[in-house]
Amino acid sequence: MTELQTGLLRPRDLTTPLRIAESAFVADGSVLGLSDFYDWFRTRTELDVARVTRIPFDRLRQWSFHPDTGDVVHDSGRFFAVQGLEVRFPGGPVPVWAQPIINQPEMGILGILVKEFNGVLHCLMQAKNEPGNRNGVQLSPTVQATKSNYSRVHQGKAVPYLEYFRDTSGHHVIADVLQSEQGAWFFQKRNRNMVVETRDDVEVLDGFCWLTIGQMHRLLADEDLINMDSRTVMSCLPFSAADLPGAFSRDEDDFQTAVLRSCSEEYGSLHATGDILSWITEARTLHGVETSRIPLDEVRDWTRTDDAVSHRSGLFFDVIAVDVEVGHREVSAWTQPMIDPGGLGVVAFLVKRIGGVLHVLTHARVEPGYLDVVELAPTVQCSPRNLPALPAEARPLFLDEVLSAGPDRIRFDAVLSEEGGRFYHAQNRYLVVEVDDDFGLDVPPDFRWVALHQLVGLLRHSHYLNVQARSLVACLHSLTSSPA
Amino acid sequence: MTELQTGLLRPRDLTTPLRIAESAFVADGSVLGLSDFYDWFRTRTELDVARVTRIPFDRLRQWSFHPDTGDVVHDSGRFFAVQGLEVRFPGGPVPVWAQPIINQPEMGILGILVKEFNGVLHCLMQAKNEPGNRNGVQLSPTVQATKSNYSRVHQGKAVPYLEYFRDTSGHHVIADVLQSEQGAWFFQKRNRNMVVETRDDVEVLDGFCWLTIGQMHRLLADEDLINMDSRTVMSCLPFSAADLPGAFSRDEDDFQTAVLRSCSEEYGSLHATGDILSWITEARTLHGVETSRIPLDEVRDWTRTDDAVSHRSGLFFDVIAVDVEVGHREVSAWTQPMIDPGGLGVVAFLVKRIGGVLHVLTHARVEPGYLDVVELAPTVQCSPRNLPALPAEARPLFLDEVLSAGPDRIRFDAVLSEEGGRFYHAQNRYLVVEVDDDFGLDVPPDFRWVALHQLVGLLRHSHYLNVQARSLVACLHSLTSSPA
Numbered sequence: 001m002t003e004l005q006t007g008l009l010r011p012r013d014l015t016t017p018l019r020i021a022e023s024a025f026v027a028d029g030s031v032l033g034l035s036d037f038y039d040w041f042r043t044r045t046e047l048d049v050a051r052v053t054r055i056p057f058d059r060l061r062q063w064s065f066h067p068d069t070g071d072v073v074h075d076s077g078r079f080f081a082v083q084g085l086e087v088r089f090p091g092g093p094v095p096v097w098a099q100p101i102i103n104q105p106e107m108g109i110l111g112i113l114v115k116e117f118n119g120v121l122h123c124l125m126q127a128k129n130e131p132g133n134r135n136g137v138q139l140s141p142t143v144q145a146t147k148s149n150y151s152r153v154h155q156g157k158a159v160p161y162l163e164y165f166r167d168t169s170g171h172h173v174i175a176d177v178l179q180s181e182q183g184a185w186f187f188q189k190r191n192r193n194m195v196v197e198t199r200d201d202v203e204v205l206d207g208f209c210w211l212t213i214g215q216m217h218r219l220l221a222d223e224d225l226i227n228m229d230s231r232t233v234m235s236c237l238p239f240s241a242a243d244l245p246g247a248f249s250r251d252e253d254d255f256q257t258a259v260l261r262s263c264s265e266e267y268g269s270l271h272a273t274g275d276i277l278s279w280i281t282e283a284r285t286l287h288g289v290e291t292s293r294i295p296l297d298e299v300r301d302w303t304r305t306d307d308a309v310s311h312r313s314g315l316f317f318d319v320i321a322v323d324v325e326v327g328h329r330e331v332s333a334w335t336q337p338m339i340d341p342g343g344l345g346v347v348a349f350l351v352k353r354i355g356g357v358l359h360v361l362t363h364a365r366v367e368p369g370y371l372d373v374v375e376l377a378p379t380v381q382c383s384p385r386n387l388p389a390l391p392a393e394a395r396p397l398f399l400d401e402v403l404s405a406g407p408d409r410i411r412f413d414a415v416l417s418e419e420g421g422r423f424y425h426a427q428n429r430y431l432v433v434e435v436d437d438d439f440g441l442d443v444p445p446d447f448r449w450v451a452l453h454q455l456v457g458l459l460r461h462s463h464y465l466n467v468q469a470r471s472l473v474a475c476l477h478s479l480t481s482s483p484a
Numbered sequence: 485m486t487e488l489q490t491g492l493l494r495p496r497d498l499t500t501p502l503r504i505a506e507s508a509f510v511a512d513g514s515v516l517g518l519s520d521f522y523d524w525f526r527t528r529t530e531l532d533v534a535r536v537t538r539i540p541f542d543r544l545r546q547w548s549f550h551p552d553t554g555d556v557v558h559d560s561g562r563f564f565a566v567q568g569l570e571v572r573f574p575g576g577p578v579p580v581w582a583q584p585i586i587n588q589p590e591m592g593i594l595g596i597l598v599k600e601f602n603g604v605l606h607c608l609m610q611a612k613n614e615p616g617n618r619n620g621v622q623l624s625p626t627v628q629a630t631k632s633n634y635s636r637v638h639q640g641k642a643v644p645y646l647e648y649f650r651d652t653s654g655h656h657v658i659a660d661v662l663q664s665e666q667g668a669w670f671f672q673k674r675n676r677n678m679v680v681e682t683r684d685d686v687e688v689l690d691g692f693c694w695l696t697i698g699q700m701h702r703l704l705a706d707e708d709l710i711n712m713d714s715r716t717v718m719s720c721l722p723f724s725a726a727d728l729p730g731a732f733s734r735d736e737d738d739f740q741t742a743v744l745r746s747c748s749e750e751y752g753s754l755h756a757t758g759d760i761l762s763w764i765t766e767a768r769t770l771h772g773v774e775t776s777r778i779p780l781d782e783v784r785d786w787t788r789t790d791d792a793v794s795h796r797s798g799l800f801f802d803v804i805a806v807d808v809e810v811g812h813r814e815v816s817a818w819t820q821p822m823i824d825p826g827g828l829g830v831v832a833f834l835v836k837r838i839g840g841v842l843h844v845l846t847h848a849r850v851e852p853g854y855l856d857v858v859e860l861a862p863t864v865q866c867s868p869r870n871l872p873a874l875p876a877e878a879r880p881l882f883l884d885e886v887l888s889a890g891p892d893r894i895r896f897d898a899v900l901s902e903e904g905g906r907f908y909h910a911q912n913r914y915l916v917v918e919v920d921d922d923f924g925l926d927v928p929p930d931f932r933w934v935a936l937h938q939l940v941g942l943l944r945h946s947h948y949l950n951v952q953a954r955s956l957v958a959c960l961h962s963l964t965s966s967p968a
Contacts, residue, residue: 009751009752012749012752012757013756105774168762176761176766177761265496268496270494274497274658277661277945278660281676285591355493371856372855372947460758460761
């Protein structure tokens, strides 16, 4: 008998991705049915009301323009600041520009607690109102806390369930990875995306509920319901349906089967994963982006009025101030600066069945706030209202394919919100559009067809998929749960 | 017949790691025998002679101290600069310090070209003299070129074989990843580590030769022979001996078998890879390191004399200047600043057979020059002569275990050089030491026992293993080739 039989060694975990896929196929929960969920959620919406008002900057409390720089800063020096950024991107459509940017060096925790009920994984989700949400309450992760938040700078209440994420010993960590947020608005911001499974008895507090992944997939199709933080954590779930009994019993040429195949590496992919990694390395080497932080006062082409810092065109975004009064929040009233993008964005993946396996057209995209130059982005990610102000080269290459797609080619289409703690009424229309058969495999150098399991493999690591692409990965996974 | 049979899809590549292991078992090459190699290498050493002399700073040509900052800069503004860095590491053994650092924003290419001869992979290696090498010529990758280098700022000769790495189409990319270099001396420097396989006929130029991976493994044991750039590229080779006929025919309890098992994920590991990733994420979240670049003139405790910028203790390292005259270099004579670490360092992995599989004790280490806070480092990485100047907490935890190990527990022991283009006579003693059976599995929070295949999996991505750990991964792989 060799030492190999000592039982000290753990094999590769193949069962968790399967259990996640199983939960995705449970479209109505064993704990809470969908219609009961909607009743509960309506009640939460009525209870958890916030009054959010735009105010002029001089009504901000504890926030002010720094006298030397014009940066928007908190009296404590904590939370975040709005500063200036100068960007040099030689070879880009706009080679040099300056802009306001949010600097929030602290890393927060976005965590979903999961637990098996009747053998099916359920996620503990929270109905939560955020000041930037156009519609008030949305569904957020179990924990959504900045470090200031959980170290009590707010002097507010303790963050419930935080202990599962701050000390994971005794629990099963399914995902734990730092992921970037909007690289156009945040300077090198990242949050810790976590999924932790427990076997503990968990008390369900007011405002929380257990949902299967299949239920969350259904809810993703609802406008402004599953919030951005939930979507980014969901995207980090490993997911494989390869060995799932019954998963492939459908018509083997239908769309859903192609998505399921795309979730398992055994079906292969157009490009080897090593070639995808090499393409990303090449993009990072080629695109020499240089950024330097500058005082907000020195950001050219941007001006400050009583109630906004705006680009002279009136486009891109505004820095604004709001007054917030809520009941269920950590503190009951506060003011804060926010970013108002001013118009609906378009975020879309073109997808194609290649050899029966769904592939998505990803874009190696430069944004000034990324720590590592380039991240993979959706095929199209833009705010159409800004396009007239930009040079023609800045028009997204495949925008027309997305916007002109007939209903027979649209596989997913929902308006979803971006993070409501920093962004005011920021919404994007998230689309998955299947291209015609004659759409080629040869694409411009900054684009590649990638299988879904390749994206999910990259999501174990930082610096690969931007937050918009992660939202769309969650939307793509939701298509595995669609009704037959 | 479904679309799946169309042949458009590529399966996961399982054969390349196997072919690499096969080449590792070929200890004497089919192209060049080891004794012929040594003859050839001796000739190269005699031909490729450099005269490197330390000079006072005022004899630097095209380099000078910037009048405003005291930074050491090149007249062109290119290549690199020596600047100041202020580091805040609350909770670290030294919470605040300032130091000189090399800022070299350009990413270079370190590339090994490989090709099969008689069914065995061979690497095209180059005998190359670098000014910082104590012994002149060492064995470097096929291509070792900064961007200034290959874009001809030097106005020197074209870099041979560069075309295989600048345009990989038609070749097989085995590895292509940006990896960090010394985070104590470089500010966020990274190089592109590439291994490209070709089927082309390749002309072997003067100064180049083909070696099997097994031969390179033998040469790694020689003092100052395989240079740092070769070692870091070698570490990025995927390597799996699981399916290799004959690999496991040895005594199943011997050390070499434990190393081979550690190269294949099928034998499992003490910690799941997800738990290793979570531990790294935790370390990055906990250690809030802040760095800011400052003028070299303002680095406190460091002073400039005619021929060195030094710490007042005389320890750590000096910034010096050298005059170089060589025959085979791109240009025949130049001067440049360098870093002189002044003493031999110790770089060591403690290793342990756990359930018959070798595990290495890795350290989640903060260095100021990392782009992403923490990278995995060897168990011990230090310069013993500096320790008396540091607080007791800064003494590496396992240094005594390493230095007191008897010869029966030392599995690898060689003095190897660091990069000779920037570092002057920088050498480390690289050690692999097997701990006693009673050395426990419970280790301090910043340490973890990790299987070799887990490290190699992380090496497909940036920001995980520091350059010293990568060197040791190459050394560990070399133990699979050791004579029976």
